Amino acid sequence: MSTPLIGHREIETKLEVPDGPDWAEIPDPTEDPAVTAIGIAGRRPTETHQLDAQYYDTESLDLLSSRVTLRRRTGGHDAGWHLKLPARQEDPRASDHPKLPQQAEERREWHIPFTADQPAAASSDTVRERGSAGTGDRSARSVPAPLLRAVIGTARGRWIGPVARLHTERTVTVLEGADGTPLLEIADDRVSGQRYGDEDTVTWREVEVELLEGTTDQLHAVVDHLTSRGATVSRRPSKVGTVLTPSTLPEAAHTLAGRLLRRSRDSLVTADRSLRMDVGNAAPLAFSAIRSARAVSELLGAADRPAAAALHQWERVVSGERDVQVGRALLLGELTDTHVRHADQAHGIVELELNRRERRLAEAITSQLDSEEHFALLKDWDELADGGATPVIEADRIEERIDAIWHDLQDAVDAALSDPDFSSAVADAHGAAVLARDCLLALMPEFVPDAQMDAEDTVGALDTVIAALAVHRDARKAATLVETLADDPMTDGPVGFVLGRLYALMISTQHGALEDFGDVWDELGETRLSISVAG
Template sequence: MAASEQVEVELKFDVDPGHTAPDLRALPGVVSATEPETFELDATYFDTENLDLAGNRITLRRRTGGTDAGWHLKRPSDTPGARRELTVGFDEAPADGDVPEPLLTPVLAHIRTRSLRPVAVISTTRTVTRLLGVDDEPLAELAEDLVTAQSLLPGGHSHQWAEWEFELLSGGNGKLLKAAEKTLRAAGARPASSASKLARAIGSTPTVHEPRLSKRPTALELVVTDIALHRNSLIAYDPLVREDAEDAVHQMRVACRRLRSVLSGFPTVLDAERTEHINSELKLLARILGEARDSEVQLELDKSLLAGENASPELRAALAGAETRTHDRAIRQAHKAMASDRYFALLDAVDNLIASPPPGPDADLAATDVVDKAIARSRRHIRKAQARLATLTEGSDEWSEQLHTIRKRAKRLRYSIDAAAPLNKRRYREIGEIAKKIQSALGDFNDIRINRAHLRSIVDAGELGAEDMFIVGRLDARLEADAQRAVAEYRKAAKKL
């Protein structure tokens, strides 16, 4: 089923019914305008009983009439004043059918296991005038709307109002938008009282709980604010993982790990017993995503290794073929996990944690005091691991594993410091930079270690020709030199910790 997406940039105004719109042909870049054309639009809006979509400024509707009849999903955009609109026409998804899957997938992380139902019906008499530029290029259009809306929520009411919408088209720009706003307001238009027709139809809606730090935040305020930040990141990357977007698995996995790092890095701020289940579920999700991410990394490394090498198809297949199959299998497992009630229950649990955090013994302490304690604890753990490293034979498997342990502890330190970023303390940033360098250097070392083991397994299979064996030897020598450089970078950073 095909879906098309566009970014919608528009201005919305309230006006008195019957108020005459001004002539906009004098706006910059406008050469002419079409004759006004009137349409009758009828839309049904869908949401959950809890209004999970409306609370996240998302609208899902089925609309007949006009030039874009079909199913529409509107979501916030990174562009200020813009929204993303995803459309599936009735030729792809009938009006009397279920909500089409391409519109459900992007919002599953919001609706989860809850059912969608009609929450409002809105009828609009729309008169559209299109503004044209040179060679009849469409610049913008003004829609004069007379709206009748009926809320289908318990106790809902009927509303009638008039509004104007000025939307940029493919040839429009910010200068035109700014000029249009000035002209329309001078003609009597008022700032819209609601962000959308649906918001006006159903009235106030619950919104996603977004904690804010006070001037002197407590430890609980800092921790809950950070959890909300990473919850938002996890939900934002959910639909991108479902559509296999580049780097989405990595970013969603990072969000899981950062959530876990807050829970484990500040164990006395929240009630540990009441957050233990969330921590373990996040760990499982991160592991599932990690299998897909690790195979992605390995595929990238395999490609970079063979860049510029005259390797045979057999060697290329030996390096990348099995990894491709592993990656495809891991992605399928990730998608399966993200379609489960267990995953949606985890998202609900995180939301409940943010809305009603169970305080631990240090919840009311100053945020800086608890961060200082967490940093000191992480640094002790790193130094203990480094002392253990010094007792091991350099280059041994146990020594390499210990470097990996140090890397994980440096990452935990870095995440704890990242959580304290709103406090804007220079001493935290300096330690965080050191932890980042340690993590990066030892991450490179671990990737190299995995690659060298992969090369050894290919050699041990005994299926390569002499020329390919020579290439493998050269690759291994290059990796060995890279590993030595990574260890040197780690040691240089570790001296400053």
């Protein structure tokens, strides 16, 4: 039986509170008319818990550097193992999450309760344990395999073990609505912590206001109530971060190149976790992160790094998921809608092949994530991002590189339009358009304001061009798949006839996509891309 993994979204604001008798207890928010006016009707009696937590990381604190927390904790209502992750970053141009108030932080938390084979009591030998938890000799034996699996890429394949222990006396107040619904939780924490191997103990007090079933407006109102009485939004890192006090970033990481590399590195690590945890939409997001990393390496002249081949291999594997999904949409969708005789048999043959490819893809992704080449890729990106081998690139050099990439795109499109039957030329145009778009997206935070608006317009136009070229590519791949199935000796004549019709439809779709592509390119191709980077 697999270990249950329970996840939820955590939104909270951390506060520092002043010393003195006025803050011996948390000021009651329900006495504030501004709080009660938005539906907070009362508070439950306070509860106090003694929490003891052991935190796990690598010796170089790779998890902490990625804002990932792995711990085993006793006490309170949720004793067990906890994995906290940053909220997954979607497309940088859009988000479906509401704007959070007062520097509130959003994270995803995954919880595994203690079981018979994961007792609440921690062994005194845990610090020295080195064994297997399902992914080789890479962690203390006590770490549950699902959590270790999720973070082993974040750890770059390094050994994970206990690094710190914290004790928290937590006084909890739950604010509720008129019907008793728990809306918010205020946790008054008095913390003491120690890094393993260090005799010094760090102590402090902090207050967390966490959203339960309430609204962000209610969270905002309660935080306002507390800050109006002297509390301040905390600049302190996580609890374990306060104890471990990681070193500051090297100077090179603050350069333009360093910022680009760190953002792309963080996206790659997030993609690794999403694939390992099989979260929704993981493969498309991983594909986007990989493309962005390749764009940054092209911008900075780092495309010949030793791990570049591993990045290309990762992209090739992950992109297969999209090919399967597109095949389902194009081929199975068409066979479902048609009333041609023997369409059902053809549907079954195509579906069996797509299912087979999907299984092979899942195996390939797992193999890729567990390969030493993959861990080497992430380590190599660390070396680049943290300054050990960061290229010294000035803003004007970046602008020159963008200009060259833009001209390469124009040349590739000209070649594709002059010989639209040459699929490789069309594929090259698609790749050049994707590279130009991804370079602009990677640089978006670095552009001066006017250039940022121009870049956003250009990205929108490139998306239209890429969409048209993607239809051509997808129809070509679908046609190749159908042709292969039709040529199979096991395919009988009537079904082969249906597949032949489907092949002709995909070829027609290809040609139509190129006509659309020519029209949209006419509006963009003569653009003079003028981009200015802030530096």
